[in-house]
Amino acid sequence: MWTDTKAEGKQASGSGAGLHQRLLNTLLLCTGDMERLEKYMQDKMFVLQLAVWSLRGVARVILANNPLSGALILAALCWASPWQGLLGTLGLLASTLTAVIIGQDSAEVSGGLHGFNGMLVSLLMGVFSSAGDWYWWLLLPVCLGSATCTFLFSGLSPLLDRWDLPVAVFPFNIVILLYLLCTGPDNPYFPHHPAVPPGALEPNATQLSAAEVLYGIPLGVGQIYACGAMGPTLLILGAVLLYSPLLAVHALLGSAAGTLAGLSMAVRHASLYSGLSGFNGALGCIAVGGLFFTFSWRTHLFAIASAFLSAYADIALSNLLGTVGLPACSWAATLAATLMLLLTGRSLAAYRIPIGQVRAPEHNLRSRSQWEAGNTSDRESTDV
Template sequence: MWMDTKSEAKQASRTRAGLHQRLFNSLLLCTGDMLHLDQHMEGKLFVLQLAVWSLRGVARVILANNPLSGALILAALYWASPWQGLLGTLGVLASTLTAVIIGQDSAEVSAGLHGFNGMLVSLLMGVFSSAGDWYWWLLLPVCFGSATCTFLFSGLSPLLDRWDLPVAVFPFNIVIVLYLLCTGPNNPYYPHHLATPPGALELNATQLDTAEVVRGIPLGVGQIYACGALGPSLIILGAVLLYSPLMALHALLGSAAGTLAGLSMAVRHASLYSGLSGFNGALGCMGVGGLFFTFSWRTHLFAIASAFLSAYADIALSNLLGSVGLPACSWAATLMVTLMLLLTGQSLAAYRIPIGQVKAPEHNLRSRSQWESGNTSDRESTDV
């Protein structure tokens, strides 16, 4: 009887261990790039495929390539503002469908590369519009601007491919600035708010609220999607964590560096509290800290440097463009990461990953020996 009880206990223990292992393996399938999902979606209805492509495009804004991360981010945007969520959904669909219609590379479309610029354009149009929420006429420039991003992406790709550089969010930055220049604050159809320079003097000198500054660090991650609410910003950070814990760490670190840069330049308190001082730093830190470069102590230091440089460049560009009422958007992080990729010194270039082989940072660590040996077969184009 005692032997039977002992045997049953061992069997129950093995069953629990097997269940835990299966659960852990299932969770692992939801992390990283989820390439197995693309194989599963082959031959499925076009609507289902389009949904997965678009969710990847949503996640690409924050440098991730995971449809579940995209779904979490989209849910966070709808929570923060249903109107902004609708605009973002329409933007990513418009740009992705445009890529399908004009016959762009199917691998790029399925990877969401033609969706994220359109989503950013639509979100910023909504944020800067002074016509208020549910202004249905805004859907026209949202669709047109998002579709234009696809054409710019296609035009810039051959140019930047010569230097093995990503197109990144150059199309978004170009389109949103052109849109704001075309409309103006007093446009009868599409009026918008003027951007305020972060270096503008405070009307009333007030004491800095430390708690609000700390709160602005996670908000800096949410501001990548023009989201200034704490709860949705934490969900967006969780979506990055689902894709890559290493990138989530660098997102917070970069946002903190951007906040410190803002403090050192005495920017407006509103920029610190809302996370606007941190989002370029977060993007600059994530791009270098494991995405385009294999993670190491050296690239980690370069990532921190990239965060500070992106933040300071953002302050400078915001003050410059803000003098004419224009936002600096993410020009600073885009330019700084591009410059980092152009560095030819052995200290950083030796860790660089070819753009066609970029995946989640943890995967990059495991596969470094493959791309160092020059194996370029089965490349999957990845962009930011």
């Protein structure tokens, strides 16, 4: 009887361990790039494929590539503002469908590369519009501007491919500035708020609140999606964490670096509290910290340097463009990350990942470890 009880206990513990392992394996399937889902969706209906492509495009804004992360982020945007969620979805679909209609590369479309610029354009149009929420006339420039991003992406891609550089958000930055320049603050149909330079003097000088500054660090991640509410921002951070813990850590670290840069330049308190000082630093940090470079202590320091460079460049560009009422958007992070990718130092070139092979940071790190292990075994096998 004792032996039977013992065997049953082992079987129960084994089944419990097996259940935990199955749950872990299922969770792991939802992390990273979810490449198995891409294979599974190949023979499914176009509407379902479009949904997955679009959700990948949502996550691509923050340099992730996971449809579940995209779904969480879209839910966060709808939570913060249903109107912004509608605009973002419409811009996303307009740019993705434009890519399908004009016959763009299927791998780029399915990877969401033609969706994120359109989404950003539509979100910023809604944020800067002074006509208020549910202003239906705004849907016209949202659709046209998002579709234009696809054409710009297609035109810039062959040019930047020569240097193995990503198109990134160059189309978004170009289109949103052109839109704001064309309409102007007093346009009768599409009025918008003029941007305020971060270096502008405070109307009423008040004492800086350390708690509010710390509060603004996570908000810097949400501001990548033009979201300034803490609850939705935490959901966005959770979505990034689902895709890659390394990416989430670098996003917060980059936002902290951007906030510190803002403090050192005595920018307006509102920029610090709302996270606007941190979002370019967050983008610059996550681009280098394991995404386009394999993660190591050297590239980690390189990512922090990229965050500070992005933040200071953003302050300078914001003060410059703010004199004519224009925002700097994410020009600083885009230019800083492009500059970092152009560096050819031997110590960094060894960690550079070709654009076509970029995956989640953990996958990049695992692939590099396997490659180095293979090279080591090859060298040992050739030793005499």
